[in-house]
Amino acid sequence: MLDKEINHMTMTTLPAPAEVAARANDILDALKAHPDYERLGDSARRYTDCWATFTGYPIIASWNLDTDTGPLFDEAMRVLALKSAVFELTDGDEHAAELVVSAPVDEMVHAVLAQYTLCQRMTAALGIRFVHMTDQERFGWNPGDYTHRCYLAAGWGEPNPRYWIDAATTRSRLQILNQRYATVGIGRDGRSHSIDFTGEAARLVLAG
Template sequence: MTTTRTMPDPAAVGERAAEILNLIKGDEAYGRLSDSSKKYVDCWATFTGYPVVAQWNLEADKAALFDEAMKALSLKAAVHGLTGDESTAELLISLPVDEMTHAVLAQHNLVTALQVRIGVLLPHMTDLEEFGWEPGDYTSQCYAAAGWGNMPDRYWIGTVEARRRLAFLDQAYANVGIKGLGREHDFTFADTGGTLVAV
């Protein structure tokens, strides 16, 4: 459900987000957070986040995607710091970037300690997430105001295009027996003597 909120000025958000990202990168545990988040994708990845990236390759893409996730989290933290409102801070971001933020935030001990050290909350609540990022929107304006240059369109995929790619993926998954974008299958995992069968 979309509600109307008063959003802080993108210039103020961008300036604060750039400061937050510098604090994060300067933290003693930043290297470990980066390494751990990139390893986490081996343990958990959805069928709908990373795979919307064209010719997705975990090893080739994870470093750049981690950088984009840290920028997104810094923007969200800046909005939260300026408003004190977690709902307002739940900015629209693209699916692959959102998935990497989950991988970062799953590093619970590191993130908790980092937040305490830098005095900044990195907010994220799944129940407040909305799927709707588009180029040029509020998040994009804040990103530009932070001085980070252009959002890489490899990872910042607008909603209309993401939905088209999701429909493609849904059909591709269905062709191998995976339904509902990875939410269901009929595999029994029966021992068939080494032969793969769907049911």
């Protein structure tokens, strides 16, 4: 059974949310039963120490690495399961499978996929495919969209509003963040800064 919604990037008719949800739950259960699942979660949570954007995790109110990365990992794995399900049900249409998600959740998806060895081993063993390409990403998640309907159909309840932040709120928070970033010389959503480190380094040596 097919949903009426069309992915206009490919003109693919998207699978019904109930169909996506059923397959996504099977995928997620299989992933959780894999012996490397716990290690994948631990490694993904540690990834924040190596890399994080200025526009993903920071839009979470009072973001805290210690308490937020665990719930975000759960959300990321749900998203990956949904994407994998859509990919299978559309005969490998990666455009259709690139679901619209909230920026902080998408950032944790990146952290999971950075665990390349584990992801390869787990997906190969389970016969599934994780789907994610930056050139296919679309932002601007809003309640009621296709991703939301699939999520609800999976029986996971309402997406946690702390992490699932709608498009308008995301724009507002990014504006606030950029105003704060600018006060320390960081510009363009963290894509540039005016810190030359010379003076800063000298002050740190003197202070230390």
